Amino acid sequence: MTTAGVSHGPGYLCIIDGCPAGLLLSIDDLLPDLRRRRPGQSKIVTQRDEEDLPEIWSGIFEGKTDGTPIGISFRNSDQRSGDYGDIKDKYRPGHADYTFDAKFGFRDYRGGGRSSARETMCRVAAGAVAKKLLAIQGIRILGYVKQVGDVRVEIPDPTAITLDQVEANPVRCPDAEVASKMIALIEEVRKDRDSIGGICEMVAVGVPPGLGEPIFDKLKADLAKAMLSLPAVTAFEYGNGFASATMRGSQNNDPFVNHAGRIETDSNRHGGMLGGISSGMPIVCRVAIKPTSSLPRPQQTVTKAGEPTEIATRGRHDPCLLPRFVPMGEAMMAIVLADHWLRQRASRVL
16 A cells, blocks of 8 residues: 555545455445544544545446556545644644654644644555455454543453444444543543543454464564554554563463364464464454644644744644544554465465
8 A cells, every 4th residue: 555645735645556356346335434534523533524535546447446556536625724834833742743854854734744644544445445355255353442541441352342332432432331431531631622542452353374474574563563654553462462471371371272173272362363473363452542642732842943932733633543543443454464365365376
C-alpha cells in the first residue's frame, strides 16, 4: 500500500499493489469500515464533517479486481485551515512539528500535514480489500476498546466477541456497563479541555498455521511495525505480552494437544504466534494509544526560533482516539495477514 495526501490539501490517494485478480470488489465493500473510522460519528470524537467517500480509479473491471494496482482517491471537504494560522511557527507538544522541521527543513502546519491521522482512511480502505480476501479463506478480524484511562474491561474469550457487540455503543467496548464508564470518563476529560489514552485489542480467528518467516519477517514483527506505523500508537504486545516478564516458563507455556485430529494448544498465552510463525490458534494482540496531543488548554512550548511561548490548539480534535482507532488497527492487521497468506501460498508447490 502507498498513500499520498495531507489533511488540508485536496484529498488523499491510495495505491494497493498485489491483490490477486478475480476478487469481487466495489465501493460498497469499503464503506462499512470507512464509516466506522470517519469523524463526526458521535459526540465523543472530533466533529470535523467529512463523508470520506472513496472513488475507485483503477484495478477493478466489471466488478472484479483485474490484478493491476488498485487506485482509490478521497476528497477533503471540511478543512478549516484558518484554525492553524496562529500556530504555524510554534511547536505543538506531542506532535511531529519539530521532528518534521528537523527532517525536511519545513512542514505543512495545517492539521499536521502528512502526519495527520486523516491519512488512515487510506489504510482502512486497503484493509477492507484485505479483509475480503481473507474472508474467503475463513479468516475474520475484529478489534475493540479494552481500556480507556484506568477503566478496563476483562474479556475472557476474545474470539467470542461479535461486531454487533462492538458497534453497540460509540466507544466500541463490547461490555455495555464498562462502555458507559468509558464514555463518562471521555466526557469528563473533554470538559476539562484535556484528552485520555487507552488500549485496543484485536483478534484474528481462522488463521492457518505457517504464516510468517523464521527471522526478519516474523509475523509478530510485521504486525508490530504495522501497528506502530499508525498515529498515536506507543506500544504493541501479543499473547501474554508484558505480563510474561513476571511469569515462570511453566506458567507461560501452552501445552500442545490433539483436538479432533488437529494439533492445537490447550491455552493461547502465545497469542497465536510461535517463533514469529502463526500456530493456527487465534492471533491476539494489543496496542497502547496515547492521549490526543492537540489540546485547547494552554501549554508551554517554543517557536521555530526557539523563543518560549504558549500554545492552545484550536480546531476539532478527538478527546480520546480509541473509538476511531478500532477500524484502523483491524485494517493494518488484515493487510499484514493478507501479505503473509499470499507469500505462503506462493512458497509451496502443493
